[in-house]
Amino acid sequence: MTQSLSQLRQRPHLSNSQINQILNLCSLQFYYERVAKLPKPFVSNSLVFGTCVHKVLEHYYQWIQRGEQPDVDSHIEMFSELWKKANNEQNIKFGAKTSFESLADTGRNVVKCFIDNADPKEKVLSVSQAFCVPVHAPDGSVVELPLVGEFDLVVVNAG
Numbered sequence: 001m002t003q004s005l006s007q008l009r010q011r012p013h014l015s016n017s018q019i020n021q022i023l024n025l026c027s028l029q030f031y032y033e034r035v036a037k038l039p040k041p042f043v044s045n046s047l048v049f050g051t052c053v054h055k056v057l058e059h060y061y062q063w064i065q066r067g068e069q070p071d072v073d074s075h076i077e078m079f080s081e082l083w084k085k086a087n088n089e090q091n092i093k094f095g096a097k098t099s100f101e102s103l104a105d106t107g108r109n110v111v112k113c114f115i116d117n118a119d120p121k122e123k124v125l126s127v128s129q130a131f132c133v134p135v136h137a138p139d140g141s142v143v144e145l146p147l148v149g150e151f152d153l154v155v156v157n158a159g
Contacts, residue, residue, distance in 0.1 A: 005130040005150045013148040014135060042093040049103050052082040054152070056111050058128055061153055065124040072115045079107045119157060126154040 022030040032038045056079045063070040083104050086092070094100065129151040135143040 003130060003132070005128070005148070008130050008132050008148045012145055013132070014143075014145045015147070016149055019147075042091045045092050045094050045098055045103060048086045048090060048092050049083070049107060052079055052086060053107060053110055055082055057114065058152070060115060060118075061124050061127045064118075064122075065127055070115065072112060075115060076108045076111050079111045080104060083107055122155040122157045124153070124155055126151065128152065129154060 018030070018034065021033075033040075056075050059078060060070050060075055083100075087100050092100075094103075130148070131151065132146050132148050135145070135147050137143055
């Protein structure tokens with residue numbers, strides 16, 4: 001039986017984000033967010049924007065995988081609704097050159113451009129495929145916590 005990402009995340013694990021945060025970004029940030037679990041005062045607009053676009057494209061490829069013809073307008077509307085909901089539920093920090101509406105327009109354009117230019121020859125094998133793999137230390141031993149993550153999309157094109 002294949003487990004979903006949310007099921008795999010219920011047990012102790014490592015993620016690419018955790019590893020990247022502690023090794024490449026900031027170990028203090030790792031501590032505040034993941035150990036002390038301090039609340040964040042805001043969420044960056046780019047994180048929320050990317051999450052909304054990701055959800056729309058996930059939905060789009062699920063349609064493709066089922067052999068259905070995706071409707072561009074419904075996916076553009078889906079982005080608008082997700083963006084509006086996120087703005088109502090989260091304290092999003094906008095930059096000097098961004099606003100809710102400017103990013104709403106950008107998001108609708110991104111979704112339209114992506115769908116209009118998606119390769120119709122691609123065969124979708126999997127959408128949001130979760131994985132759980134052991135991590136090996138340099139000495140060959142297995143680290144206690146497995147790496148848990150998700151492949152956004154697996155396709156085949158021309159073999």
